[in-house]
Amino acid sequence: MDDRPVGGSRNVPGDREASRSLQAGLVGIAFVGSLLATFGPWFDVNLAYLMLLAAGIAAILGIRWADRVAHATGSRTSPAGRRDARAGATLSAVALLVVLFYTGILFILLFLWPLALAGFLIAWAVHHERIAAQASRREART
Amino acid sequence: MRAARVVILVTLVLPALLLTPGHVAAFCEILEPPSALPTQVNGTQVEIQLTEGFARIVIIKEFYNPSDVFKEGQVFFPLEKGHELITDLRLKIGNVVYNSSAGDRGEALDNFLDAVAQGQDAALVQYDPPRDVYWIAVTIPPREARTTITTLEMPLTKRDGFYEYHYRLSVDARDSVDYLRVHLRVETAAPLTHIHVENHPGLPILRDGDRIAEAYINDSTASRGQDLNVHFGSSASSVGQLVNSSGGRYVRYALESKDPAFAPSLDPLPRSFLVAIDASGSMGLDDRWAVAKETVLRVLGDLRADETFGVAAFGGRDVSVFAPALRRWTAELSPALRRFLDGITPRGSTSYTAAFDRLEAWASEARVRGEQPILVFVSDGRPTRGALGLDLENAFSRIAYERSMPIFALAVRPADHSAENLLRNLSHFQRGEVFTVFGHDPTSAVAAMLASIRVPVLPDIRSEVVGTSGVEFATANPQTLMQGGEALVLAKLSGSADDPIALRLSWIDPAGAHSVDRTFAGVEIPAQALLDRQWLLLRIHALLAQLRAGEDPATLDALTTLATENRVVTPYTSLLVTIPSQPSSDPAADRAVPAESTLFGGTSGLLASPGSGRSGSSSLLTPLVSEARRADALRADLANPFFAEREVDRILYADTPEAASFAGGTALVRFQGTYLQVLEVGDELIGVLGDEFRPGRYLQNAFGVATTVLALWAFVRVRRRAEES
Numbered sequence: 052m053d054d055r056p057v058g059g060s061r062n063v064p065g066d067r068e069a070s071r072s073l074q075a076g077l078v079g080i081a082f083v084g085s086l087l088a089t090f091g092p093w094f095d096v097n098l099a100y101l102m103l104l105a106a107g108i109a110a111i112l113g114i115r116w117a118d119r120v121a122h123a124t125g126s127r128t129s130p131a132g133r134r135d136a137r138a139g140a141t142l143s144a145v146a147l148l149v150v151l152f153y154t155g156i157l158f159i160l161l162f163l164w165p166l167a168l169a170g171f172l173i174a175w176a177v178h179h180e181r182i183a184a185q186a187s188r189r190e191a192r193t
Numbered sequence: 194m195r196a197a198r199v200v201i202l203v204t205l206v207l208p209a210l211l212l213t214p215g216h217v218a219a220f221c222e223i224l225e226p227p228s229a230l231p232t233q234v235n236g237t238q239v240e241i242q243l244t245e246g247f248a249r250i251v252i253i254k255e256f257y258n259p260s261d262v263f264k265e266g267q268v269f270f271p272l273e274k275g276h277e278l279i280t281d282l283r284l285k286i287g288n289v290v291y292n293s294s295a296g297d298r299g300e301a302l303d304n305f306l307d308a309v310a311q312g313q314d315a316a317l318v319q320y321d322p323p324r325d326v327y328w329i330a331v332t333i334p335p336r337e338a339r340t341t342i343t344t345l346e347m348p349l350t351k352r353d354g355f356y357e358y359h360y361r362l363s364v365d366a367r368d369s370v371d372y373l374r375v376h377l378r379v380e381t382a383a384p385l386t387h388i389h390v391e392n393h394p395g396l397p398i399l400r401d402g403d404r405i406a407e408a409y410i411n412d413s414t415a416s417r418g419q420d421l422n423v424h425f426g427s428s429a430s431s432v433g434q435l436v437n438s439s440g441g442r443y444v445r446y447a448l449e450s451k452d453p454a455f456a457p458s459l460d461p462l463p464r465s466f467l468v469a470i471d472a473s474g475s476m477g478l479d480d481r482w483a484v485a486k487e488t489v490l491r492v493l494g495d496l497r498a499d500e501t502f503g504v505a506a507f508g509g510r511d512v513s514v515f516a517p518a519l520r521r522w523t524a525e526l527s528p529a530l531r532r533f534l535d536g537i538t539p540r541g542s543t544s545y546t547a548a549f550d551r552l553e554a555w556a557s558e559a560r561v562r563g564e565q566p567i568l569v570f571v572s573d574g575r576p577t578r579g580a581l582g583l584d585l586e587n588a589f590s591r592i593a594y595e596r597s598m599p600i601f602a603l604a605v606r607p608a609d610h611s612a613e614n615l616l617r618n619l620s621h622f623q624r625g626e627v628f629t630v631f632g633h634d635p636t637s638a639v640a641a642m643l644a645s646i647r648v649p650v651l652p653d654i655r656s657e658v659v660g661t662s663g664v665e666f667a668t669a670n671p672q673t674l675m676q677g678g679e680a681l682v683l684a685k686l687s688g689s690a691d692d693p694i695a696l697r698l699s700w701i702d703p704a705g706a707h708s709v710d711r712t713f714a715g716v717e718i719p720a721q722a723l724l725d726r727q728w729l730l731l732r733i734h735a736l737l738a739q740l741r742a743g744e745d746p747a748t749l750d751a752l753t754t755l756a757t758e759n760r761v762v763t764p765y766t767s768l769l770v771t772i773p774s775q776p777s778s779d780p781a782a783d784r785a786v787p788a789e790s791t792l793f794g795g796t797s798g799l800l801a802s803p804g805s806g807r808s809g810s811s812s813l814l815t816p817l818v819s820e821a822r823r824a825d826a827l828r829a830d831l832a833n834p835f836f837a838e839r840e841v842d843r844i845l846y847a848d849t850p851e852a853a854s855f856a857g858g859t860a861l862v863r864f865q866g867t868y869l870q871v872l873e874v875g876d877e878l879i880g881v882l883g884d885e886f887r888p889g890r891y892l893q894n895a896f897g898v899a900t901t902v903l904a905l906w907a908f909v910r911v912r913r914r915a916e917e918s
Contacts, residue, residue: 070915074908081904087897091890092831094824099817135911155815 065128068116069136075113076142082106083149099153107150113143122182230260235338236372237365241358243379245427246445246681247727248347248358253285255340257370258333268329268341269583278730279327279762281344284316284770290342293318293768295760297753301767305330314772316341320764326583327762346730352647353677354449355387355426359621362421366413375410381427382721391422432713433721436690443724444658446682446696446711450650450674454709458702459650461676464567465501465519465559466492467598469548470534471572472508474839476605477539480633485571485605486534488635492569492603493530495643496522501564503555504530505548509541509842510876512548519558541842542835542878544579545572545619546588556596565648566598570620573605574612577840578863578873586618593623601625601642603635647676651700656682659695659710663687667731671700683728691715729759737763827885830866835878842877852881 086102089095117140120128128136151157160167238253258264282293293316296304301317308315309332316339318329333339349356366373379388384403390396399407406425435443450459468489476482493502502522504515515533520526552568559566580588593600600623602616607629617627626645628638651674658664665685674680680698692715699708736752739745749765756766814822835841845852847870855872860879864871868883884890 067915070911073911074915077904077908077911081901081908084897084900084902084904088894088901090820090824090893090897092824092827094820096817096821096824099820103817153815153817155817158815 065120065123066132066135068123069120069128069132069134069139072113072116072120072139072143073135074139075109075116076139076146079106079109079113079146080142082109083146086149086153103150103153106146110143110147110150113139114147117143122185232264232333233257233259233370234368235370236374237369238372238374239360239362239365239376241360241375241377241421241423242723243349243356243358243377243423243425244721244723245356245381245383245433246349246351246447246683247723247730248345248349249280249723249726250345250360252343252345253340254343255338256331256333257338258335261335263335264333265330268331268343269326276734277345277347278733279318279343279768280346280726280730281342281760282316282318282329282762282768282770283342284314284331284772285340285342286314286772291770291772293760293770295757295762295766295768297757298765298767301769304769304771308771314339316770317767318343318762318769319767320762322764326587346726348727348730348734350675351447351449351679352675354451355424357425358423360421360423362410363418366418369413373410373413375408375421377408377421377423379406379423379425380404380722381425382433382719383427386426386428388423388425391424392419393421431711432696432718433724434690434694434715434718435721435724437725440687441725442686442688442690442692443728444682444684444686444694444696444718445721445724445727447679448698448709449679450677452709454698454707455651455674455680457704458700458707459674460702461650462563462565462648463500464496464646464648465503465555465562465564466496466567466569467552467555467559468492468502468504468569468571469552470504470506471543471545471570471605472506472511472513472537472539473543473575473577474508474540474841475543475573475575475608476508478838479606479608481573481605482539484630484633484635486531488571488603488605488630488639489534490527490531491635491639492643493522494524494527495639498523501559501562503551504533505551506534506537507544507547508537508539511541512551513537514551519555519562540839542578542840542873543572543576544876545570545576545585546580547876549588549592553592553596556592556598560596566596567646567648568593568598568600568625569642570600570602570616571605572602572616574607574614574616575834575838575840576615577835577838578878579876585615586622589619589623593625599624599646601646602627603638603642604629605635606630606632647678649673650676651702654680654698654700656680656684657697657699658682658684658686659697661686661688661694665732667728667735669735683724683731685725685728689715690718690720694718729755729761733761733763823885826867830869833864833866833869833871835864835871836869836880840878841871841880844880844882846887847881847883852879855879855881 082102082105086099086106089099089102117136120132120136121140148157151160233256235255235257237255240251240253242249242251254268284291284293298319302319305315305317314332314334316329316331318327320326321328329341329343331339331341349358362375377390379385381404385400385406388398388406390398390408393410396408396410401407404427410421431447433445437443448454470485470489472482476485489504493504496502498521500522501519503519506513513533515530556566556568576585579585589600592598600620602620602625604613604616604627607613607616613627613629620627626642628642628645630638653671654674655671656666656668663686667683667685668681672680682696682698693712694715695710695712697708697710699706701707733752733756736748736755739748740752752763753765755761756763760768762768831837855874858874861873862870863873863878868885870881872879872881
């Protein structure tokens, strides 16, 4: 078991992105928690939208950095880095779900689920296509 | 027929009587059940005629019914008890003016209801005993106008050499849609030495000779939303007369208190200050309590050693008194009084009548001691429970009249004009005045109040017309002379204007008997207009005072006869105008009571939060927008004046058995919000909270705070370790 501290190592390139992913996920969760803390008579809808926007941006960045770690070669990322990236992706996904819920986008997606599913599958396929193309370019270079 | 009358009475008259006016009660309020198209006042024309000791005001109001249903306009006149009386009513339709007939009160109401039932237009002016107000009911067909012409008359009292008349023009200016016209005419028997109109310093006053002055206000803007205070005086003429067409000779003679004849006998009655200080929740805000305490100490500091005081502080259900009985004032009491006031924490609801039992007992005690009770009311002007509006004015009017006690108010840092205005209504018309403390120093307001207080200086002055029999005095005999006032003789006698007249005023003081004798040749006595009306008004007031003391059939008969003959509205007589029926295909349909004018008229008169009126489905709202709406409603609920000014005595949750018991009881809803209500139950204001105010609702906030703290703590650790590695 790798006992390096959480946060990865600057010396391994993939670990830096894993650390960023985890930090972004935590920021997303912090914004979502702050939003919940403001509910009640002191709630301000403009501030709430700002916090959701910030949480959403942090969550997307967190997922992107986690995704890059997931698709990186084994030499670029330590096992601890992979673990950080998974945690970052999970936290980011939770934050994103909360953002989608409170903004109502989640309900739109559920209501239009065939379109949402089709869009998701297309995006997934494009993403995998791009990853595969990058991998083959790397192999060609080596 | 009787049943039909009852139905008409309930459907037409009582709904309006049962409703609370939408704003602070004031002179000449218009009241009707809630309606999408309420009766409007197209315009008001006021003719004010003033002379020495007398005022006649003719108010011409044009009502318009913009709806498609038959309506009844209602005008309420909370008249000054013992002063104003309604002495004529006419109804104008198009260019035709219909006069009223006077009659017994019950008979006039029956005739009015009969006329309404038969499809006739009618107008009735009558006294309403429960509310202690006079009201005019006018029937108005759909999309038609009706104009009422009402005459009020009142005696004026001289003070410090001047007369003052106050007309609540601001109410007319607020209600009149199209026009507002006021004509003021002051005409005196002796040369007019002084006239000015307070609140309207720029108003041009046109002089015509040395005894007549006139002024005009021709629109609502010129009225500046202010009342009209006319202050005038004539050169010290003491006598006037009028011989009317029926041969009656009326003589008026006045001798001011500053006359040298009175000087050796004047002995001001010691004062007894009965201080009622508002210690409710709102007085704890904006530094009001500190100012109020200082105000009370300064007021009492003016008392002399032979004068007494009582202090009652009321807030919530409690009334605290400095001492149960009146105390003589000494400077040594000041620290104890300060400790008493310091020991009070302002809290709870405000009932302006909460301390009345104590104040009435003190007023009686002061009378027994031979002192003049003076009620000094210290408050911010925001009553929240108990008697409000007209009922509150009437309660103050009653205590002032029955205890012969002027009421002065000190408004402590009032939040707005309406709060100050309420205190004005409660004091100005009860022989007192309001003085406002705007800053933190009450010195000038207290000094002004103390300077305006007048007490009796010489009791039991007897009037006599020497050598003449059959004299009927309208003025009290004997009478009491007030500080800065005048001894007044107003008598009706036989004879012509050329006959000489000898008048005598006599009194006894500790030094012995005194008298003042004056003889005037008939040609020396100037003519004075309206003296017969002045005599009549004073006579009727005297008879009403006798009836208040005890209802004697002979006095009642005399009053009814006098008032009916002279067309004066009293609690026992009314004026009625009926118009012949107009042809109508379906009068019953025309007179259908509008659907919206239900008996209890919804929530008119209640405060309501914006959130409570929200409508529409919330199913399409995002959770964030739903939360925003909930937050708006919560904020609106919490901002209601009862909560914001800490006027609520007790708080309950809606699902408790006690709160449930209010539903079918006599609780009065003072505020209806989305998630809370404020109820007046007994002698307290109770806040009833919905589930939104339960602590469990705020677990999500605790969860949010905990999540944020944990996430930030983890973020800092992750960042620090990343930098270290």
